[in-house]
Amino acid sequence: MGLVVQKYGGTSVATPERISRVAERVVQSRKEGNDVLVVVSAMGDTTDELIALARAVNPNPPARELDMLLTAGERISMALCAMAIEARGVQAVSFTGSQAGILTDAAHGAAKIREIRGDRVRQALAEGKVVIVAGFQGVDPQSKEVTTLGRGGSDATAVALAAAFGAEVCEIYTDVDGVYTADPRLVSDARKLDEISFEEMLELSASGAGVLMSRSVEVGRRYGIPIHVRSSFNDHPGTWVKESTMEQAIISGIAHDVSEAKLTIRGVPDRPGVAAALFEPMAAEGVNVDMIVQNVSTDGTTDISLTVPKASLETARRIAQEVASRVGARGVEVDAAIGKVSLVGAGMKSHPGVAARVFRTLADAGINIEMISTSTIRISCVVREEDVTAAVKALHAAFEPPLVEEEVGA
Amino acid sequence: MGLVVQKYGGTSVATPERISRVAERVVQSRKEGNDVLVVVSAMGDTTDELIALARAVNPNPPARELDMLLTAGERISMALCAMAIEARGVQAVSFTGSQAGILTDAAHGAAKIREIRGDRVRQALAEGKVVIVAGFQGVDPQSKEVTTLGRGGSDATAVALAAAFGAEVCEIYTDVDGVYTADPRLVSDARKLDEISFEEMLELSASGAGVLMSRSVEVGRRYGIPIHVRSSFNDHPGTWVKESTMEQAIISGIAHDVSEAKLTIRGVPDRPGVAAALFEPMAAEGVNVDMIVQNVSTDGTTDISLTVPKASLETARRIAQEVASRVGARGVEVDAAIGKVSLVGAGMKSHPGVAARVFRTLADAGINIEMISTSTIRISCVVREEDVTAAVKALHAAFEPPLVEEEVGA
Numbered sequence: 001m002g003l004v005v006q007k008y009g010g011t012s013v014a015t016p017e018r019i020s021r022v023a024e025r026v027v028q029s030r031k032e033g034n035d036v037l038v039v040v041s042a043m044g045d046t047t048d049e050l051i052a053l054a055r056a057v058n059p060n061p062p063a064r065e066l067d068m069l070l071t072a073g074e075r076i077s078m079a080l081c082a083m084a085i086e087a088r089g090v091q092a093v094s095f096t097g098s099q100a101g102i103l104t105d106a107a108h109g110a111a112k113i114r115e116i117r118g119d120r121v122r123q124a125l126a127e128g129k130v131v132i133v134a135g136f137q138g139v140d141p142q143s144k145e146v147t148t149l150g151r152g153g154s155d156a157t158a159v160a161l162a163a164a165f166g167a168e169v170c171e172i173y174t175d176v177d178g179v180y181t182a183d184p185r186l187v188s189d190a191r192k193l194d195e196i197s198f199e200e201m202l203e204l205s206a207s208g209a210g211v212l213m214s215r216s217v218e219v220g221r222r223y224g225i226p227i228h229v230r231s232s233f234n235d236h237p238g239t240w241v242k243e244s245t246m247e248q249a250i251i252s253g254i255a256h257d258v259s260e261a262k263l264t265i266r267g268v269p270d271r272p273g274v275a276a277a278l279f280e281p282m283a284a285e286g287v288n289v290d291m292i293v294q295n296v297s298t299d300g301t302t303d304i305s306l307t308v309p310k311a312s313l314e315t316a317r318r319i320a321q322e323v324a325s326r327v328g329a330r331g332v333e334v335d336a337a338i339g340k341v342s343l344v345g346a347g348m349k350s351h352p353g354v355a356a357r358v359f360r361t362l363a364d365a366g367i368n369i370e371m372i373s374t375s376t377i378r379i380s381c382v383v384r385e386e387d388v389t390a391a392v393k394a395l396h397a398a399f400e401p402p403l404v405e406e407e408v409g410a
Numbered sequence: 411m412g413l414v415v416q417k418y419g420g421t422s423v424a425t426p427e428r429i430s431r432v433a434e435r436v437v438q439s440r441k442e443g444n445d446v447l448v449v450v451s452a453m454g455d456t457t458d459e460l461i462a463l464a465r466a467v468n469p470n471p472p473a474r475e476l477d478m479l480l481t482a483g484e485r486i487s488m489a490l491c492a493m494a495i496e497a498r499g500v501q502a503v504s505f506t507g508s509q510a511g512i513l514t515d516a517a518h519g520a521a522k523i524r525e526i527r528g529d530r531v532r533q534a535l536a537e538g539k540v541v542i543v544a545g546f547q548g549v550d551p552q553s554k555e556v557t558t559l560g561r562g563g564s565d566a567t568a569v570a571l572a573a574a575f576g577a578e579v580c581e582i583y584t585d586v587d588g589v590y591t592a593d594p595r596l597v598s599d600a601r602k603l604d605e606i607s608f609e610e611m612l613e614l615s616a617s618g619a620g621v622l623m624s625r626s627v628e629v630g631r632r633y634g635i636p637i638h639v640r641s642s643f644n645d646h647p648g649t650w651v652k653e654s655t656m657e658q659a660i661i662s663g664i665a666h667d668v669s670e671a672k673l674t675i676r677g678v679p680d681r682p683g684v685a686a687a688l689f690e691p692m693a694a695e696g697v698n699v700d701m702i703v704q705n706v707s708t709d710g711t712t713d714i715s716l717t718v719p720k721a722s723l724e725t726a727r728r729i730a731q732e733v734a735s736r737v738g739a740r741g742v743e744v745d746a747a748i749g750k751v752s753l754v755g756a757g758m759k760s761h762p763g764v765a766a767r768v769f770r771t772l773a774d775a776g777i778n779i780e781m782i783s784t785s786t787i788r789i790s791c792v793v794r795e796e797d798v799t800a801a802v803k804a805l806h807a808a809f810e811p812p813l814v815e816e817e818v819g820a
Contacts, residue, residue, distance in 0.1 A: 016466035023467070050486065056426035057433070057490050058497035065496070068504055069489035072482040076460065079479035080467050086475070087468035094478055099554075120554075144509075144530075 002168040003125070004029055007039040007135065007158035011175040012232035013077045014044035016084075022173075022232065023084035026130055030090055035125050037165065038132045039158040040081050042073025063108035067137075067148045071096065074134035074154075081132045092130040095120060097137035097146070102157065104138035104147045111138055111147035113156065116164035125165075133161060152213025159216040163223035170225050172212060173232035178239030179204070179211055182254040186389050187396045193239045193252060200252045200344050201227075201241045203378040207342035208257025217241060250347035250354065251399045256388050258339040260290055260307040262371065263316055265323075267301040267330025278304065278323045285319065287312045291340070291373040291380065301330070305371055307382065310336055338370065339388035342380040343395060349376050357398065365394040412578040413535070414439055417449040417545065417568035421585040422642035423487045424454035426494075432583075432642065433494035436540055440500055445535050447575065448542045449568040450491050452483025473518035477547075477558045481506065484544035484564075491542045502540040505530060507547035507556070512567065514548035514557045520696075521548055521557035523566065526574035535575075543571060562623025569626040573633035580635050582622060583642035588649030589614070589621055592664040596799050597806045603649045603662060610662045610754050611637075611651045613788040617752035618667025627651060660757035660764065661809045666798050668749040670700060670717040672781065673726055675733075677711040677740025684737050688714065691729045697722045701750070701783040701790065711740070715781055717792065720746055748780065749798035752790040753805060759786050767808065775804040 006026060013019050022038075030036050041047075050069050054061040061069075078094040085092035101117030124131045135154025138147050149156055155172055162170035179201065182190040196204075198221035205214040212229055220227045220241060230238025268274055275294070282289055291307045308316045313334060320332045348354045358379050362369055367390060371382035383391050416436060423429050432448075440446050451457075460479050464471040471479075488504040495502035511527030534541045545564025548557050559566055565582055572580035589611065592600040606614075608631035615624040622639055630637045630651060640648025678684055685704070692699055701717045718726045723744060730742045758764045768789050772779055777800060781792035793801050 016463055019467050053426055053486070053490055054493055057429050057494035060497075061493040062496050065489045065492045065502075065504060068492075069486060072485040072489075075482040075485065076463070076479060079475045079482075080463055082475045082478075083464055083468035083471040086472050087470075092475075094475060 003035040003037060003162075003165055005037045005039065005158050005162040005165075005167045005170045006173060007154060007171065008041065008081075008173045008232055009154065009175070010041040010044050010046070012173050013040055013081065016080070018232075019077070019080050019084050020087075022081060023088055025173075025232070026081075026085055027088045027090050030130055036130045037121065037125065037161055037167070038081060038130060039135045039154060039161060040074060040077045040132060041135050041154040042070075043077045043080075046073040046076070064145060067108045067146055070148050071134070071137045071146050074136055078132045078134045082130075085130050085132075090130055091128065092132060093124050094132040094134070095124075096134050097157070098139035100133045100161075102133075102138035102160070103141050104149070106140040106143060106145070106147070108145070108147055110150040111140070113138060113149065113160050116160060118161075118164060121161075121165070133157065152215055155213050155216035156219060159219040159225055159227060162225045163219060167225060169228050170220065171228045171230060172216075173230060174211060175231065175233065176211060177231045177234070177236055178229050179209065179241070180253065181251075182392050182396045183256065186256070186392045187254075190396065194237070195240045195242065196252050197244055197346055198241060199377060200346050203342070203344040203375065204253050204255045207255035207344060207378065207380060208259070208340065209253065209255040212241070250351050251343050251345035253344055254392055254395050254399070255342045255344065256339060256392050257342075258385055258388055259309055260338065260340060261310045261313045261334060261336040262305060262307050262338045262382060263313070263320055264303055264305045264333045264335075265320055265329050265331075266303050266333065268304055268324070269328055270300050270302045274327050275304070277327060278320065281319045281323070282308075282316060285315055287316050287319070289316075291371055291382065293371050293373060307338070307340065307371070337385045338382050339385045339391075340380055340382050341388060341391045341395065342378055343399065344378045346377050348379070355379050358395065361394050361398040362391055365390055367391050367394070413445040413447060413572075413575055415447045415449065415568050415572040415575075415577045415580045416583060417564060417581065418451065418491075418583045418642055419564065419585070420451040420454050420456070422583050423450055423491065426490070428642075429453075429487070429490050429494050430497075432491060433498055435583075435642070436491075436495055437498045437500050440540055446540045447531065447535065447571055447577070448491060448540060449545045449564060449571060450484060450487045450542060451545050451564040452480075453487045453490075456483040456486070474555060477518045477556055480558050481544070481547045481556050484546055488542045488544045492540075495540050495542075500540055501538060502542060503534050504542040504544070505534075506544050507567070508549035510543045510571075512543075512548035512570070513551050514559065516550040516553060516555070516557070518555070518557055520560040521550070523548060523559065523570050526570060528571075528574055531571075531575070543567065562625055565623050565626035566629060569629040569635055569637060572635045573629060577635060579638050580630065581638045581640060582626075583640060584621060585641065585643065586621060587641045587644070587646055588639050589619065589651070590663065591661075592802050592806045593666065596666070596802045597664075600806065604647070605650045605652065606662050607654055607756055608651060609787060610756050613752070613754040613785065614663050614665045617665035617754060617788065617790060618669070618750065619663065619665040622651070660761050661753055661755035663754055664802055664805050664809070665752045665754065666749060666802050667752075668795055668798055669719055670748065670750060671720045671723045671744060671746040672715060672717050672748045672792060673723070673730055674713055674715045674743045674745075675730055675739050675741075676713050676743065678714055678734070679738055680710050680712045685714070687737060688730065688733045691733070692718075692726060695725055695729065697726050697729070699726075701781055701792065703781050703783060717748070717750065717781070747795045748792050749795045749801075750790055750792050751798060751801045751805065752788055753809065754788045756787050758789070765789050768805065771804050771808040772801055775800055777801050777804070
């Protein structure tokens with residue numbers, strides 16, 4: 001029988017009652033003959049509450065101790081989960097990231113998984129036990145220090161374990177029914193997707209769709225592990241993220257993101273090395289630059305605009321001002337009241353008219369576009385923050401995803 | 411400079427404000443030139459809350475997972491404590507029981523410390539760091555499983571670490587000012603003791619004085635580590651528990667305990683092997699028998715009475731009934747509405763009149779004595795539970811501890 005990895009997020013394990021429901025589902029899968037490996041996040045808002053405690057004793061808590069603190073969260077949920085499964089007559093054992101052999105680099109708070117040893121996991125599975133592993137955490141084998149993986153870390157743990165142990169599927173249980181064509185809170189007729197390709201999901205995740213983080217989709221793609229995103233509150237099939245989809249939609253979905261701010265450097269002398277002078281120090285200070293737009297120059301100068309997470313705006317502004325005065329640019333402007341709207345779809349590649357239709361749709365809705373960035377399967381527009389909802393609605397109505405591309409000759 | 415071990419209980423670290431106060435105290439000791447090793451319990455009622463969560467998902471949680479769960483409690487408080495110390499400009503690092511090399515046996519929930527390796531602790535202290543260690547927990551080196559030490563475990567951790575690293579003193583910070591001659595909630599003129607011997611403290615702890623558990627006093631006595639029991643809320647000197655005390659009190663204190671129940675087996679045939687038949691299975695099932703009283707026999711039968719923790723009463727009753735029917739005893743009676751009152755004092759050894767005075771004092775107060783048990787430095791009486799307060803008050807008034815024994819020739 002095959003191995004199934006099931007990952008349950010914080011809302012799915014927020015209370016003892018919900019943990020018992022998770023246990024029911026795990027036991028059912030076990031009784032159907034599967035080996036089951038469960039990955040859990042911390043209960044409900046535990047992680048936020050622990051961070052608040054940390055800030056109450058130290059406004060700038062040392063990263064090593066913060067990881068020590070936060071890893072207590074999954075330790076609690078994993079042990080409770082194991083107990084709830086045992087209460088149903090099925091043997092279960094919980095392991096921390098360290099015990100499960102999840103080896104990471106040394107970057108506290110943002111560690112990357114390097115390797116999974118997993119001898120104890122393998123042995124427990126061989127003994128017929130359900131194994132519960134703490135998401136979001138690992139250990140740096142050099143220093144023996146406990147690390148956390150940062151945002152989306154529990155999903156990454158689950159997909160990486162699925163890859164390491166050759167699981168048939170990695171099921172990501174969450175509080176929504178799957179991946180939608182747009183945020184259902186904004187668009188009432190948004191539809192759940194049955195399938196989506198890894199590439200499209202990557203673009204959606206990177207564009208603000210919160211249901212699945214890019215890093216777990218990347219691991220799934222690299223190792224060919226199908227990811228089934230579904231609700232922990234019902235038995236409906238969710239969305240399969242997999243190698244390729246039969247349904248070649250022009251547009252799979254529309255994502256939006258209001259967590260970024262825009263920064264513009266005016267009058268940058270248009271000569272080689274200026275962009276490098278700007279973006280090298282940004283990278284060195286960990287500023288996660290998303291969109292970068294540079295127009296052709298006029299009068300030997302150009303404007304460079306970029307978007308960064310709002311949390312990094314002050315750092316980015318400082319760096320930009322230093323670089324601007326060094327290279328003789330005119331000045332730096334920042335704007336936090338922006339939003340990004342993105343269309344994603346593999347079918348877009350062969351439909352050159354999509355971009356034009358996006359711009360026309362937004363223009364007809366009276367929405368001004370401030371920045372544009374595209375990939376082969378994505379078009380992103382920066383608009384005023386207050387226009388985001390109208391833009392998502394207008395685009396969803398115009399494209400009605402998933403529009404299935406007609407097969408040639410069909 | 412010497413090493414000081416400071417142990418802070420749950421009430422001392424119940425909130426971020428209190429953790430900050432603990433940090434102040436630790437930093438002060440460090441700045442006075444001491445190496446400081448801190449042992450912390452879980453914050454406030456965390457352990458009880460975690461146990462309640464466990465029971466909500468499994469009425470009979472597996473011991474291995476319960477230990478996994480409960481060890482999250484000290485993980486949280488130790489990390490917060492390290493952060494609060496770092497916030498004051500002093501380097502600090504926290505270690506779990508496992509990381510600190512606290513090796514135990516395999517008894518989940520009631521593990522005993524076998525050995526302390528402590529390489530990481532030693533190195534961190536050598537680097538000038540304050541080291542915070544999670545109390546109450548360790549690791550079984552054979553199975554690599556995390557264990558907890560059971561009741562009083564954090565005190566035991568602190569004294570054992572003090573012994574392992576040759577500390578000058580183990581300071582136990584708590585929510586009272588020290589060890590009292592009787593429970594101040596019952597006796598308004600109870601006095602704080604400045605000093606008490608290990609032996610007397612052992613008897614007081616075993617008789618129900620909750621301020622310090624017997625197991626930590628035993629470790630202190632074995633390795634000669636002075637224990638200073640004091641308040642974390644003020645700077646008053648507390649009570650020193652140490653090798654011998656100058657002050658040879660007849661009575662050091664009066665302890666009481668209402669956590670036990672009484673069990674009596676009537677009409678036990680008075681022949682060799684009966685007591686063994688009763689107490690061997692009790693020990694095998696982990697029933698912690700305290701007092702045992704057997705009268706001289708009449709008509710070839712005798713009554714055996716014993717006290718056990720209320721939590722073990724049902725197990726003890728079942729065993730007693732099995733043994734009673736096997737050996738042909740008349741029957742088994744249980745009584746949970748009892749209390750035990752104990753006088754403790756090293757000076758008692760040379761004062762044969764103390765026991766008589768105890769019995770006279772209780773008789774004058776109209777209190778019936780149901781069982782009596784003595785050691786060389788303790789007299790314990792079982793009375794009705796509702797008579798406990800009156801008994802403690804009467805004895806405290808009669809003996810006014812500490813009554814200092816007159817030195818011969820002084």
